[in-house]
Amino acid sequence: MKFKSFLILIASLFALVGGILAVTAIGGGNVEHAFAFWGEHLIIAAIWLMLSLSLNLINGCCGLFSLGHQGFWMIGAYAAAATVKYLPPGGDQNWLGFILSFPIAVVAAAAFGLLVGIPCLRLSGDYLAIATLAFSEILRNLVENSEPLGKSLGLSPPNVIRNATTKNWNYAIYLVLAWAGAALTMLVLRNLMRSSHGRAIQAIRDDERAAELLGVNLTFYKVFVFVTGAAFAGLAGALFANFNAFVSIGHFSFNQGVMLVVMVVLGGMGDMGGTTAATIVLYFVGNVFLKWLPSINVPVFYDPTQGGVVWTEIRNLWQVFFSVLLIVVVLVRPEGLLKGIDLTALFKRRAPADGK
């Protein structure tokens, strides 16, 4: 998908939400309620966008297939949560902790990216995927048993902004922060991929040995890609921890990592616009639009141990549909569902057929 297309997509998303809020206001509905609902989803969507774009750098642009991105996210989130909670002076209004939590999360995640990146230099392809998965599972296991990090119960840092302002301001401020973070991620990664460094990274994806022969420093770029991707995931983690005011290992399971991979794959590996679109569509379909479906029960299975025919609500089949979609896309359109689609074409005058 052309890069500008996703700006159109995001603009239409905000226009849609604005429209819904306006309609609610005119119709005499509860605007505050609607704002809280949409505000929260837009904030979390921006966090997912940062995650999928940074994974896209590793998986899509550089071709280092990582299944462990949730680990970087987790490091960032826990580092930020621990900073806000434990940094002196502490308390409900730990502004110092809040401000420092962002750089600390980024540095912690980037350091872990370095830790993962260096040993993974020796691996490629599916072995790399398994090794990154192993790293993130080890991490989860260590956090699960760490007393200061709350073991499996999780960590609840105070939400500094919420405590200092009102509920509405909280959403408004995080809305700005999260989308600023997403915009920063897009901008930095887009400029990176347009620079000579970006071309070196793409060369590694296309043919590692050829790139090496042409003088691309494989060691440097692979580690660089891991560290950069991890840093942005760490930033997303810091936003998540501060906004959610609660982190637990359940938030960073393998399934979340798979979800991120699916976003990158459906968007078209290495295609930032496509990844953006896939992230937003998958997030909103899975978390918002699905809940609006009428509750229709469909028979899915016959099981005498459960008393005969098993019925399930049609919205519960989303996960099944989603996995079938992944298989079908890989089979039919391995370059990604959205690769090469150009939304800006809608706004251009159609060129003559011969193109001259």
Add this chain to the structure above:
Amino acid sequence: MIDFFTFLLIGLTVGCIYALIAVGYTMVYGIIKLINFAHGEFYMVGAFVGYYVLVLGFGAQIGGRELGLIPLLVATLAAGVATGVLAVIVERLVYRPLRKSGRIVALLAALGVSLFLQNAGQQTVGAKDRPFPNTMTLQRYPRFKLVAGDVKAGEVARRDISVVYSVPLEGGRLTLVENLAQRGNTISAESVEKLDEILRNAAREGVPAAIYAYPAVTVSNKDGIILIALALITLLLYLLVQHSRFGRAMRAVSHDFEAAELMGINVDRVIAGTFFIGAFVAGIGGTLGGGMYYSKLSPLMGLMFGLKAFVAAVIGGIGSIPGALVGGLALGIAEALVYGYVSFLYADAFTFGILILMLLVKPSGLMGKPSSDKL
């Protein structure tokens, strides 16, 4: 030292289950260089097929009569065949069209199949854990028969003592084991009373009851079944791979795909057969391991267990069948020792730590061939 042997035995049994799954990973990898992420889900499907055969075919009920060996055998074979057929279908629909694309694309497809089986399972059989039907009561061997007079209140028990007796149930009977005393503890008066009551009831009902003393290290009947199953499968795999036409074709395809095709080997059939055998063994592992041994079935049971079996395959050297067996046993024993002597909390970190170490230090594994292409 007694602890050590106990841990070793537990590890051996769990290792056998890992080995049953690792065989499929390694066979598929050996022949088409694909890490079949969905293989752990084949283990899950196998466990559920075994469950349904026992419940629907043999009328098993939770807490009901013991089914015995023959129903278990039927369920295990049915699970193997059903899982094998599923694997062949998956191979035909998903992996075969992708054979010429890159390894990452195939890995993604495998991830998709794995997700599909997990999610479809959660929607159909439900996400809750289910216990496996009671095929046999856990009994320990070797054991020495005692008579009622040997158990006296106030004496210190030199060995673990228990009474094994049956109660009649609709359509059969249920064997129960009541522990009377532990080695080194004093035998209490209540234990002796309980024993007397059990013996009296058994005599009245006309069912067998016996008192046994156990040595420090014992093997259970379930351990035994799993060990025997692995030994049998190892033997059959050896005969199949080394001494059959199909095995020769498989080795040829694994050695050089294109040359084998040129020599007139039906590569598609060989690959489908490999998938069938790998999943057949995993299905058996599902019914015996996930079902009979752990007795905890859920659609997500294959995820972690499958990953650990993959670690076992890497330890042994992925692509090598003896390697998968050795790797499975080694991982099971290592894990049991960590559980026993260190902490069960860090078992996952330990297992995945081994994986990373292995991939970095000796990616060809204990028994694999060093590969020429860079990993």
